[in-house]
Each structure stands twice: as structure tokens, then as C-alpha cells.
Ligand SMILES: [Zn+2]
């Protein structure tokens with residue numbers, strides 16, 4: 001699997017000098033595996049990915065991409081109307097998510113909020129509902145999931161291919177006591193755990209409980225308990241500069257778990 005971050009920011013795009021290193025675009029991840037193009041969430045980073053994908057089949061209207069939607073907060077869907085392959089007749093855009101994916105993407109592209117309505121896009125849009133405890137198979141890639149702990153709910157995905165796996169656990173809050181046992185089971189032995197570390201432990205304690213996000217400390221705890229090989233801290237807060245992320249999040253996390261990294265827009269890796 002070739003995985004690339006197109007957005008690592010949470011909540012709101014944050015362009016500017018202080019966020020240039022880790023990036024200002026919101027949640028979007030590309031997975032390329034066996035010639036298939038998978039996209040996890042369509043935050044503002046999706047615009048750049050869509051432009052890069054405009055080669056060969058997708059440019060000619062003969063391409064196919066598969067989206068997995070964790071949930072529908074703005075920072076995870078706002079890039080979809082700017083995804084250029086949507087506007088080429090003949091392209092097939094396949095969706096996996098809750099049963100409300102179509103309704104919510106249509107609502108986002110209502111004429112009053114966006115000039116091109118969802119149904120006016122010439123590509124073919126195909127919707128699939130993720131069923132409880134049933135894995136999705138895309139060729140040799142298997143996608144399993146558990147539920148996130150987040151306002152209005154959501155999915156945590158695990159992508160497994162030829163014995164290698166990556167868990168995408170963003171927009172989820174740790175339980176008040178103990179650990180999220182479903183996530184612990186899902187993450188067991190994963191090569192990469194991408195984890196919501198929006199807040200420092202101190203910030204979390206100051207009025208952010210119940211907002212559906214977690215901390216580097218809980219990410220480290222999960223990574224150790226699940227025996228994951230690498231931990232990627234993700235969904236950086238819109239108020240955190242590059243310097244803050246390195247000093248207040250990466251440094252203490254790395255002291256506790258050496259194989260910790262900050263997710264960075266444009267970073268590509270293979271597992
Ligand atoms: Zn988010």
C-alpha cells in the first residue's frame with residue numbers, strides 16, 4: 001500500500017506561515033494498492049489530490065476511485081465539490097460509509113451552498129452502506145472497522161493488504177476510564193496507527209471533554225497496548241503552529257513511544 005497525506009489538519013483549513021510544515025488542509029488520505037485508488041475522507045486536501053489524479057483514465061472519463069467516509073463533519077467533506085474527476089463524464093466514483101453518505105453530499109452541494117448541484121455532476125456516483133461487522137473487500141484489500149466515539153458517530157477503518165495494515169482512527173475520543181476496547185482489538189499489531197491527537201493532555205482537561213477528540217498521551221497508550229509498529233499523530237488543531245506541534249505534542253509523545261511521528265501533508269509512505 002502506498003499511502004499519502006493530503007490533509008492532516010482538523011476542524012478548519014489553516015493556511016499560513018506557521019502551518020506550512022505540517023500543512024493547513026483538512027483530512028484526506030490517499031491509498032494506492034494493486035492499481036486501485038482509495039481515498040479516505042474528502043477534506044480540503046482532496047482538491048489537490050483530485051488535480052493530481054487527472055491523468056490517464058480519470059482524465060479520459062474511464063477512471064474509478066473508491067471513497068471511504070469516516071463521518072460528515074465539514075473538515076472531512078468540504079473538498080468533495082472541488083474533486084475534479086467528479087466533473088468528467090464516464091468516471092465512476094464509488095462510496096462506502098454510513099447509509100446517509102448520499103443525502104449529506106447532496107445537501108453540501110445544494111444550490112444555495114454550492115453553484116453546481118450534486119446531481120448535475122456528470123460522473124457516475126455509486127453508494128454502498130458499510131454494514132455492522134462486515135468487512136469490505138476491494139480486490140485484495142480488506143477494510144474492517146469499529147465505531148468512533150464522536151458527536152454524531154463515525155467509523156474507524158483498518159486497511160489490510162498482504163498482511164500489512166494501517167488503522168485510521170481520527171475524530172475519536174478516549175473513554176473517561178480504561179481504553180476503547182474495540183479500537184484496541186482493531187489496532188492489534190498494525191504497522192501504522194493514525195490517531196487523533198488534536199489536544200495536549202492539558203488542553204483536553206480544560207473544557208474540551210466530550211468534543212470527540214483525543215490526545216498524544218492516549219495515542220501512545222493505545223499504540224503500546226496494541227503493539228503497533230508506528231504511531232502517526234493526526235488531526236492537528238487549527239490553533240497549533242508547526243513549532244507548537246513539535247514542542248508540545250511530538251517531543252513528549254516520542255519520549256514515551258519512540259516510533260511516533262506527526263502526520264504531515266504531502267508525506268508519502270509505503271507499508
Ligand atoms: Zn475532523
Ligand SMILES: [Zn+2]
Pocket residue numbers: 071073150171212
Ligand atoms: Zn469530526
